[in-house]
Amino acid sequence: MRIITIIKSLTLSALLCWSVIANAAPNSPRLEIDEDHDDVIEAVEKGLIQPFSALQNTVADQLHGRIIKVELEEDDDIWIYELKLLDPQNNIVKVEYDARTLSIIKISGRQLEKIIKGTQ
Numbered sequence: 001m002r003i004i005t006i007i008k009s010l011t012l013s014a015l016l017c018w019s020v021i022a023n024a025a026p027n028s029p030r031l032e033i034d035e036d037h038d039d040v041i042e043a044v045e046k047g048l049i050q051p052f053s054a055l056q057n058t059v060a061d062q063l064h065g066r067i068i069k070v071e072l073e074e075d076d077d078i079w080i081y082e083l084k085l086l087d088p089q090n091n092i093v094k095v096e097y098d099a100r101t102l103s104i105i106k107i108s109g110r111q112l113e114k115i116i117k118g119t120q
Contacts, residue, residue: 039074048079049100050102059085063095064087064114065085068092070082070083072099078098079099079100080099080105083095085109088114088115092109094108094109
């Protein structure tokens, strides 16, 4: 039990440190978690949420653009990453990912054919 408590504490500390760094660095995305941090940690442990690093890799593989804001929300046991990206033409693109599968649920913005890799 003590090991689990330590792991939860370290995971929460990592999440909070990343949040502070992301909010402090001028070119880093802003992270907002609207849910209780303990709920987020539990969801990661249960495999309901992929870690942010996996999301970053998925976005880099699928889309042209830079993440400027990330929100993590849970509604009816479904976790959603809501992103704002800045595309190469400096347009804002909004993307929602299923936090468990990292599949795109919704994408909106201008000239999407230029932001989605493999559609040009």
